[in-house]
Amino acid sequence: MRLAKLGSRALVFAASTGVCLACGERGGQSLVRSDTTGAGAFTISSQPLGPIPPDDSLARPKSPHQIGFPIALTDSVIPKNNLQTPEKIAFGEKLFFEGRLSANGTVACATCHNPRLAFTDGRPVAVGIDSRVGQRNSPTVLNALYNQFQFWDGRAATLEQQAGLPIVNPVEMGQPNLDSAIARIARIPEYRAGFIRVFARPPNPTDLVRAIASYERSQASFDSPFDRYMAGDSNAISASAKHGWVLFRTKGRCNLCHTFADTTTHPTRFTDDGFHNIGVLIVRHRVVSLVRQAEQAIAKGDTIAIDQAAIGTPMSALGRFLISRADSDIASFKTPDLRNVMVTAPYFHDGSAATLWDVMDHYNKGAGTHNPYLSTEIQPLALNETEIDDFVALMASLTSPDYRELGAKELARQRQVSRTSRPQRDSARAFGPKPIQPKPPKF
Numbered sequence: 203m204r205l206a207k208l209g210s211r212a213l214v215f216a217a218s219t220g221v222c223l224a225c226g227e228r229g230g231q232s233l234v235r236s237d238t239t240g241a242g243a244f245t246i247s248s249q250p251l252g253p254i255p256p257d258d259s260l261a262r263p264k265s266p267h268q269i270g271f272p273i274a275l276t277d278s279v280i281p282k283n284n285l286q287t288p289e290k291i292a293f294g295e296k297l298f299f300e301g302r303l304s305a306n307g308t309v310a311c312a313t314c315h316n317p318r319l320a321f322t323d324g325r326p327v328a329v330g331i332d333s334r335v336g337q338r339n340s341p342t343v344l345n346a347l348y349n350q351f352q353f354w355d356g357r358a359a360t361l362e363q364q365a366g367l368p369i370v371n372p373v374e375m376g377q378p379n380l381d382s383a384i385a386r387i388a389r390i391p392e393y394r395a396g397f398i399r400v401f402a403r404p405p406n407p408t409d410l411v412r413a414i415a416s417y418e419r420s421q422a423s424f425d426s427p428f429d430r431y432m433a434g435d436s437n438a439i440s441a442s443a444k445h446g447w448v449l450f451r452t453k454g455r456c457n458l459c460h461t462f463a464d465t466t467t468h469p470t471r472f473t474d475d476g477f478h479n480i481g482v483l484i485v486r487h488r489v490v491s492l493v494r495q496a497e498q499a500i501a502k503g504d505t506i507a508i509d510q511a512a513i514g515t516p517m518s519a520l521g522r523f524l525i526s527r528a529d530s531d532i533a534s535f536k537t538p539d540l541r542n543v544m545v546t547a548p549y550f551h552d553g554s555a556a557t558l559w560d561v562m563d564h565y566n567k568g569a570g571t572h573n574p575y576l577s578t579e580i581q582p583l584a585l586n587e588t589e590i591d592d593f594v595a596l597m598a599s600l601t602s603p604d605y606r607e608l609g610a611k612e613l614a615r616q617r618q619v620s621r622t623s624r625p626q627r628d629s630a631r632a633f634g635p636k637p638i639q640p641k642p643p644k645f
C-alpha cells in the first residue's frame with residue numbers, strides 16, 4: 203500500500219487537489235479526504251487508527267481504598283448536579299468505549315485514552331477519525347477529575363464540558379454536532395433503555411456528557427510506591443528516588459509549578475493548576491503571524507472554534523493565549539499532574555519529548571533561549587547525570603499498581619533509548635549562566 207511505503211512520514215493532502223502540502227507529492231484518490239467541515243486539509247497518519255481498545259479490568263472504576271486517596275478532595279470535585287451512582291458510572295464506561303458516538307463508528311474516547319496505556323495512546327500526537335492527525339498529545343484521564351481546567355490550554359472548565367468537544371471535532375470523532383451523535387445511539391434499544399434507567403428521560407446531549415464525566419470521576423489513581431513512602435514506609439522507594447524528591451523541591455525548582463504541599467487544598471497532586479510557558483518548541487513557530495491569524499479567525503470565547511484551532515491547526519502552539527488573549531499567555535500550557543507519568547510517554551503538549559530523560563534535559567538547559575514569553579521560573583539547573591537519573595527514579599515511583607509491570611518495562615525502554623538518544627541535552631547551557639531574555643515582538 204502506498205502509505206506503508208512512505209514509512210513513518212505523515213502526509214498532508216489538500217482536500218481540493220489531493221496534493222501533499224508538505225512534500226508536493228500527489229496522493230492517490232483514496233488518500234484525499236473530502237472537505238465536509240470547512241477545515242480544508244488534514245494530515246493523514248501513516249500509522250493508521252487501530253481498533254477500539256477492549257473495555258477490560260483496567261477500565262473499571264477505582265476503589266477508594268488506595269494509599270494516598272484524597273477522600274475530602276474527591277468529594278469536593280463531584281458536582282451537585284451530577285452525583286456519582288454505580289449505574290451512571292457503568293453507563294458512562296460503556297459510552298467511553300462506544301465507537302458509534304463517532305461519525306463513522308470507528309473512534310471512541312478509548313481510542314486515544316486506552317486503559318492499557320494508562321488512558322493515553324502512546325503517540326506523540328493523537329490520531330482520530332480516518333487516521334487524521336491532531337496537534338496535541340493525548341493526556342491521561344486518570345486523576346483528570348481533580349483538574350481545575352481540562353485540556354492543555356484549560357479551555358474546558360469541567361469534564362462535562364470537555365466530553366462534548368472531541369465528539370464534534372473533525373480530527374477526532376467527526377460528528378457535525380452532538381445531536382447527530384445522540385441520534386445515532388438513540389437507534390440502539392440498549393442505549394434508549396439506558397438513558398431512561400439512569401436519567402429517567404430519553405437520550406440527550408446533557409445526560410450523555412454527564413454519564414461520561416461520571417465514569418471519568420471514577421478514575422482516581424494513587425497507591426503508588428511514592429504514596430506508600432509518604433505514608434511512612436521508608437523502604438517503598440529507592441535511595442535514588444528519595445534523592446530525586448529532595449531535588450524536586452530544591453535544585454530542580456519543580457515544586458514552583460508541580461506543587462505538592464500538604465498545607466494546600468490539593469495535597470496529593472503535582473500541579474498548581476496554572477499555565478506556564480516552559481519553552482516547548484515555541485522558537486519554531488511564527489508567533490506573530492499565528493497571533494494575527496487567531497485574532498482574525500477566532501472570536502474570543504468561541505469554544506468550538508478554539509477547539510478546532512487547538513486540535514487541527516498550527517495555532518495550537520499559542521496555547522492558553524487562544525482562550526485568554528493575553529500576550530503573557532502565548533505558548534503557555536497547563537502544568538500537568540505527574541502521577542503515572544512513567545507510563546504516559548511521549549511528553550509535553552505536542553509529544554515532543556520521547557523520554558523522561560528528554561524532559562529533564564529540556565529543564566536542565568533552561569529551555570528556549572529565544573523565547574520572550576518563557577516563564578521567569580525557568581533557568582539552567584546544572585544537574586549532573588546522576589541527579590537526572592534521580593528525577594527519573596522519582597517520577598517512576600509515581601506509578602499506580604495497575605501499571606507496575608508496564609512502568610518497569612517502560613523505565614527500562616526509556617533508559618535504553620536515552621543511552622543513544624539525548625536530542626535535548628545541552629550541557630554547556632545547563633551549566634552556563636541564565637541567558638538574557640529577548641523582549642516580546644510588537645503585534
Ligand code: HEC
Nearest residue numbers: 310311314328329330338339340341346352353354368374
Ligand atoms: C482522537 C483522539 C481523541 C479522542 C477520540 C478523544 N480524546 Fe480526549 N484528548 C485527546 C487529546 C489530544 C487531548 C488534549 C487536547 C488539548 O489539550 O487540546 C485530550 C484531552 C482530554 C481530556 C483532558 C485531560 C487533561 O488533563 O486536561 C479529557 C478528560 C479527555 N480528553 C477525555 C475524552 C473523552 C471523554 C473522550 C470521548 C468523548 C475523548 N477524550 C476523546 C485525544 C482524544
Ligand code: HEC
Nearest residue numbers: 454455456459478482535536537538549550551565577579
Ligand atoms: C514554570 C513552571 C514549571 C516548572 C518549574 C517545571 N514544570 Fe514541568 N511542566 C510545566 C508545564 C506548563 C508543563 C507542560 C508544558 C507543555 O507541554 O508545553 C510541564 C510538563 C512536564 C512534564 C511532562 C508531563 C506530560 O504528561 O507530558 C514533566 C515530566 C515535567 N513537567 C516534570 C518537571 C520536573 C521534573 C521539573 C523540575 C526539574 C519541572 N517539571 C519543572 C510547568 C513547570
